Amino acid sequence: MSFDLMLRVTEVMLALTLLQSSLEHLSLGRDRLLFGVRIWLCLWLLSGLAPEICLPLLWLTSVILLHRFNGPYNGGADKMGMLVTTSLMVAHLLPQWADLAMAYLAVQLVLSYFVSGYVKLMNPEWRSGQALVDVYRFSVYPVSESLRSYAGRPKLLQAMSWAVIGFEVVFPLTLLHPITLWLGLLVAATFHLANAMLFGLNRFFWIWLCAYPSLIWFQDRLLGS
Numbered sequence: 684m685s686f687d688l689m690l691r692v693t694e695v696m697l698a699l700t701l702l703q704s705s706l707e708h709l710s711l712g713r714d715r716l717l718f719g720v721r722i723w724l725c726l727w728l729l730s731g732l733a734p735e736i737c738l739p740l741l742w743l744t745s746v747i748l749l750h751r752f753n754g755p756y757n758g759g760a761d762k763m764g765m766l767v768t769t770s771l772m773v774a775h776l777l778p779q780w781a782d783l784a785m786a787y788l789a790v791q792l793v794l795s796y797f798v799s800g801y802v803k804l805m806n807p808e809w810r811s812g813q814a815l816v817d818v819y820r821f822s823v824y825p826v827s828e829s830l831r832s833y834a835g836r837p838k839l840l841q842a843m844s845w846a847v848i849g850f851e852v853v854f855p856l857t858l859l860h861p862i863t864l865w866l867g868l869l870v871a872a873t874f875h876l877a878n879a880m881l882f883g884l885n886r887f888f889w890i891w892l893c894a895y896p897s898l899i900w901f902q903d904r905l906l907g908s
Contacts, residue, residue, distance in 0.1 A: 689785065689900035690774060691731065693893060697767050698728040700889040701741070714751065720744060735775040742768050759795075760886040766791055767893050782904075789901035792894040793855050796871065800851025809848060812841025818882075847874070858902050868895050 702725035708718045724741045728734060745765050766788060773784040803809040808817075820834035834840075850870060857867030872895075875888040 684896065684900045684903055686782065686785070686900060689896045690771070690781075692896045693767065693785075694728055694731070694734060694771060696889075696893040696896070697764075697771065698725040700886075700893055701725050701764065702729075703889065704886060717744065717747060717751070734771070738768065738772040738775055742772050760890050763795070763887075763890045763894065767890065770897070785897045786901050786904070788894055789897040792891075792898050793858070795891075796851045796854040800848050800854070803844070803848045804852060809844050812837050812844045815840040815844050850874070858905060861902065861906070864899065864902050868898070 702722060705718045705721040705725065709715060709722065721741070721744045724737055724744065727737045728741065742765075745761075745768055749761070749765075770784045770788040774781040777784070803814075806814065808814040816834050816837055819831050819840070850867075854867055854871070857863045872888070872892060875891055879885040879888040
C-alpha cells in the first residue's frame with residue numbers, strides 16, 4: 684500500500700468513525716454546538732480538501748472534549764482516536780516527519796495488542812479464567828441474561844481467556860509476512876466486533892480499524908515491498 688493511499692484511507696475511516704459518534708451525541712441533545720462543529724469537520728475531512736487545516740481543528744475539538752468530560756470518557760477508544768488524529772495532523776503539517784508519524788501509529792497499534800496480552804498473562808485471574816467469569820457475572824455492560832449463563836462455565840471461559848492472551852501476545856509476529864498480517868487483522872477485527880455485539884463496545888471496533896491501514900503500509904516498508 685502506498686503512503687498516499689494509506690493516508691487517505693485512514694482519513695476517510697477516521698472521519699466516518701468520529702462522524703458516527705458525534706451524531707450519537709447530537710441526538711442526545713447535549714453539547715450540540717461542539718458536536719455540530721465536529722460533524723462539520725468530519726464532512727470536511729471526507730471531502731479531502733485542505734486536510735492540513737481541517738485536522739488541527741478536529742484535533743482541537745478532541746482536546747476540548749477531554750476537558751469537557753474530564754478525560755477520555757470512552758477510555759481506550761478516545762485515546763486511539765486522539766492518536767490517529769494526531770498522527771494524521773503531524774503527517775500533513777510536517778511532511779518531513781510524515782513517515783515517522785504514521786509509523787508511530789502502526790507501532791502503537793501493535794503495542795496496544797501486545798501490552799494488553801502481556802498484562803493479562805501476568806494476571807492470575809486472567810490465566811484462570813476468573814476475569815471473564817466476573818465480566819459475564821457482574822459486568823455493567825449490556826450483557827443479556829442468556830450470555831450471563833456463561834459465568835457458570837469456567838472451563839470454557841478459561842479457554843477463551845488463553846485464546847485472547849495468546850493472540851494478543853503473538854500479534855507482533857504477524858508482521859513477518861503479509862498473509863499473517865491480514866489474518867491477524869481479521870482475527871483482531873472479529874475480536875473487536877464480538878466485544879461490540881456482546882458488550883456494546885462499538886467505538887473500539889471502528890476506531891481500532893482506523894489504524895489498520897498504517898500497519899499494512901508499515902509492514903510493506905519493513906519488508907521492502
